[in-house]
Amino acid sequence: MTNKYPNLRSHTRKRKSGRVVTYYFYDRRQNGEPDIPLGTDYEQAIAKWEEIRKGGPRIVGTIEEAFAAWEGDKEGGLPSYQNAETRAGYIKCLKKLRPVFGAATWESVELVHLTGYLRRRTAKTRGNREMALLQIVWNWARKEGYTAVHWPAAGLEKSRWKNPENAREFEVTDDLFEAVYQAGDQVLQDAMDISTATGMRIKDTINVPLPDGDLLRLHANKTGKKADFDLSLSEILPSLINRRRAVRAHHLMLLSTPTGRPVTYTMLRNRWEFAREWAALNVAAAGETELAERIRAMILRDMRKRAGDLSESDEAASQLLQHSSVNLTRKHYRTKVTRLRPVR
Template sequence: MVTYYFYDRRLLGEPDLPLGTDFDEAIKKWDELHNQAPRLIGTLEEAFARWEKEVLPTYTSRETVKGYTKNLRTIRPVFKDSTWDQVDLPAIKSYLKARTAKTQGNREMSLLSIIWNWARGEGLTRLPWPAAGMERSKWKNKETPRRMVVFDELFEAVYNEGDQLLRDCMDLSTATGMRLTDCINVLMPRTESLRLEASKTGKEADYDLNVSQVLPGLITRRKSIKATHMFLLSTMDGKRVTHGMLRYRYDQARNHAYVKAAIANDDEFMRQIRRMVLRDMRKRAAQLAGGLDEASALLQHDDKRLTQRHYGAVAKLKPTR
C-alpha cells in the first residue's frame, strides 16, 4: 500500500498541493508551505513566482523576455500580496489611472492577464480574468499610435552619416520590413531567396533577391568578409552584430545629421531627425510599399487595420477621371 500526502487548501477554495509519498519529505514541504501560507499561498505572488520560474524561460525572443521581465518587476510589488478575489476590474482600472506611463501600463496589464489565465490552468485560482469580455468597454488607457513618416530626405540625412554596417541594416529593414532583431539574426541566403523566420511571430517568408535594388549588393559585400558565423549582417572584421553595435552607430549618425540641420537653421528638420529611431525603418518599408495590401503582406500582418494604425500605410486609390 502506498500513502500519498497533500497540503490541504480547501479552505482557500483551491486544489490541494501534492507533497509526495515520503513522510519525512512531505513534512518538510508542508512546513515550508504552511509557514509561507499567509504571504504566498492563495496570493498573486504564488503565480508570479511560478510563472517567472516555469514559463518566462520558455520564450525564445530576447526582446519578449526583456519586456516581460520589466513589466513583471513593475506590477509585482503592487499585486503580489493580494488574494485573487481582491483584484477585480475596479482595482486594475485604478492601477491604470494612477500609472503615469499610460501605454506602458496597458502592457503591464496584458502581462497580468497572461499570468492570470496561466494560473487558472494550473489550478491556482478559479476566478476568470477580471476584464474578460470587457474589450468594448475601453477599460484600458487610450493609446495614440506613434505616427512617423520617414520621407526620403530624412532617411538619407541619417543614412549618409552611417558606416557600411548601419547602412546595410537600414537597407535590409527598409527593403524587407524586418524587425531589428530579425535583421540581426537572418541567415545568409543559399538560394536566390532570403528566408526569414520572424522571431516575434514565428512566421516564415521568402524575399526574392532578384527584384531588390539593395539586397544583392549587401550579400556581395557580406561574401567578401571572412566571418565565423552565417548571419547576413556582420562587422567588417567578421564579428556578429549586436543591438548595442547598431544603436551606437545609429545614435552617432543621427547626431551628425542633426548638427548639419542645425547649421542650416532648419528647426523642423532637426526635430524630425531627433524623433526618428532605427526601428522606424520598418515604417519606411510599409510606406514604400505599393499600397495597404502590399504593406500588410510585407509586414506579415493578419489584419490590415494593424498596418494602417501603427505603420501609416494607406490604400492607394486611382482617380476615376
C-alpha cells in the same frame, strides 16, 4: 502522501494532448479546508510545502503565489516564451505588478482596482502592458487550479477600460532617410537597406543568415514566421550580398563588420544614435532647424515603417510585414498620405 512530506498529495492526469501531468497539493481536508495547490513542478512543490510547514512567507492563496509559480512553469509560464525580449518585458511588468497585487487575494481584486492602477500609472502604455500580463497570469492560475475567480475585466474588451493608446505617427521621408544614411557607416547603411527593402525588424537584420543562392530566408525572431525574398527582384540587396560574400568572416550572418565581426544590437544602436545626431547637427548648421528636429525624432525601428510606406498598397505592405491584419498595417505602418485623383 508520504511520511517524509506529510500532507503532500499528488494527482496524475492525462491531458488531451496525451501528456501526463502530476499536480501537487498540500492536503488540508482533515481540517475541513480546501487543499492548497503547489503546482506541477516537484521541486517547487516541496519548497512551497516547506514554507507552509515551517511558517515561511505566507503567499498561499494570494496572487503572489501564482506569480511565483508562473515564473517557473516551463510549459505554460514565463520560461515557455521563446523570445528573450518578450521574457524580459514580462519580467519588467512583474516588478511593477508585484508591490500592488502580489499580497492581494483573488476575491479582493475588482475592476475598480485595475482601473485605479492604470489611472495612477504615469507610463500609460506600459500600464496597459502590465494589465495584459496580469490577465495572462490570472487565466493561467485558473487553468492550474490556483483560483476559480474569473478575470475582473472579463467581457469588457470593447468598453475601453484601459488607457487610450495612439499609434505613432511618423513618416520617414526621403530627406530624413538620406540624412542619417549618409552620416552612417557601412554597417548601419547595410542594416537600413535590409530593413527598408524587406520590412525586417532590426533584430532580424542582425540574425538573418547569408543566403547561398537567390533566396534570402527570414525566420522572424518575434513571431516565428518564415519568408523567402527573391533577391533578383531587389535593386539593392544583390550588391550588398556580393560585398558581404567577399568579407572573410567567422560567422554566417548577412550583416557583418568589414573586418568580419558579427553585428550586435548595441553596435547598431550606437551607430544609429551617432549618425542621427551628426545628421541633425549638419542640417541645423545649414539653417534647417525643423528638419533637424524631425531627424532627432526618428528611431531605428522606423526603418520597418518606411518599408511599409514604400509598398505599393496596404495589402502589399501587410504581406511584406507579415501582419495578420491589414488594419494593423494601416494603423501603425502606413503613414504616407493617400493621394487621390479628382474626378473632374
